[in-house]
Every structure is written in structure tokens, then in C-alpha cells.
Amino acid sequence: EMRGLALEYFSVGKWSVFNYQLVLVRGLLLSWLLAAIAGIAATASFQAGLNIAGMMNPINFGIGNAIPQIAAHAHRLGGVLGASRAAFGYVLFGLGPILVICAAGVLMPDLILRTVYGPSSPYLAVAIGLQLLVVAGVLDYIAEMISTTLLGVQSGRLAFLVNFVAAVAALGLALALIGPLGVFGACLALLIANLMRVIGAVIAIGWLIASEKAREQVRLAADSSAASANQVVGAPAEQ
Numbered sequence: 001e002m003r004g005l006a007l008e009y010f011s012v013g014k015w016s017v018f019n020y021q022l023v024l025v026r027g028l029l030l031s032w033l034l035a036a037i038a039g040i041a042a043t044a045s046f047q048a049g050l051n052i053a054g055m056m057n058p059i060n061f062g063i064g065n066a067i068p069q070i071a072a073h074a075h076r077l078g079g080v081l082g083a084s085r086a087a088f089g090y091v092l093f094g095l096g097p098i099l100v101i102c103a104a105g106v107l108m109p110d111l112i113l114r115t116v117y118g119p120s121s122p123y124l125a126v127a128i129g130l131q132l133l134v135v136a137g138v139l140d141y142i143a144e145m146i147s148t149t150l151l152g153v154q155s156g157r158l159a160f161l162v163n164f165v166a167a168v169a170a171l172g173l174a175l176a177l178i179g180p181l182g183v184f185g186a187c188l189a190l191l192i193a194n195l196m197r198v199i200g201a202v203i204a205i206g207w208l209i210a211s212e213k214a215r216e217q218v219r220l221a222a223d224s225s226a227a228s229a230n231q232v233v234g235a236p237a238e239q
Contacts, residue, residue: 015156016068019147019163026167026193030186033174038182045183048123052112053133055101060141063094064148071152079216080208083153091145098141105134132187139194146201150208158204166197 010017034043067087074086105112109127117123143166150159170193177185 022163045126049130049133053137056137059094067148068152071149075153087149102134129187136191136194143197162200169193
């Protein structure tokens, strides 16, 4: 019984597990490459910026944990489009504080870094990187919310594909940018990779909605044809 229960749980949640493991690897990838290419000091500076951008994480986790259930329930009643609409309200609810954090990081990175790490900290040099990281955080939030919606509508394989492409892009961009640009290159690589993930996620959910609409149109056309045929067959009998 335990084995059967474990297999059932794995069948239900496997794509969620795969997705979040990939997200963790993608998040650590840049730090590993920075340490290998630019040194541990560069990694520390990068992490200093991530610590501040990480203020978005509680919102990301909180809203992200609610959306799969909301999307799954709405999917049974209104399909992928209904699930997307149901999730959209939750996404907007979390987007407000996310944008406030982003605006603070973009408009006053020096003040935030001095407040958090002190006026003589070597991490003050990562101000431009912090600006990139908070923008990347907004993109990550949007992509993650679409990804959790995909999990809710039983399209985890598609969500994994989007995340995999973003991880590969992050790897390629990091290898190309960290060498000449250091910490700034890592921050830029993360931003571009997150942007690509947003674009991929939007394309994925849009494709699901379009496919669902096409199937519905085919079904309606078939029902209409069947009704017309029944009327033609029944006409002589009525006469």
C-alpha cells in the first residue's frame, strides 16, 4: 500500500518536483560560475545583491503556493482560460508589493546597500547589479506565477520545458558575460534569462488557450452538423 501511495503521489506531483528542482539549480548556477570564473569575492558581491532582491521571495512563495489549487479548480469549470482568469487576480495582488520593492531597488540602490551593509561596505559597488536583480525579480515573479498556473491545469511538462530553456539560456549567458563583465555580467545574464522565461511562459499559456478554443470550435461544429443531420432525417417522418 505504501508503494502504491508513493507512486500515486509521484504521478500527481512529479512535474512540480522537477520544476522546482530546476529552479533551484538555475538559481545556484550563476553563483557557481561566478566563483569558478571571477572568484569568491565576486560571488559574495552577487549574493549581497540577491539578498536584497530576495525580499520578493516571501510574496513569490505565498502567491505561488495558492495558484495551483485555484487554477485546478477553475480549470474544471472554465478550462485553461478560466484558470488563467482566476489566477490573474492573485498575481495582481502580489504584483503590487513586488513592484514597490523593485522601484526602491531601481531608484535608490546606493541608499539600500548603505543601510543594509554599512557606509564602508565593499558591496556598495554592486549598486547597478542590484538594479538589474530587482528587475529580474519582477520577471521571475511573473514567470513563476504562469508556471504554477500551468501546473494547475495539468501542463507540468510544458512548464518544465519553459524552465529548462530558461536554465540553458542562463548557463549560456553566464558563460558569455561573466568573464568580461564579472558580477554585472551575472546580473545581466539572470535578467535576460528571466525575460526569456516570461516570454516562453506567455507563449505556453497562450498556446494552451488557443488549442482549447480550437477544440471547442471543432466540437461545436460537429454538434451543429449532427443536429442538422438529425433534422434532415426527421423531416420526412414529420410530414
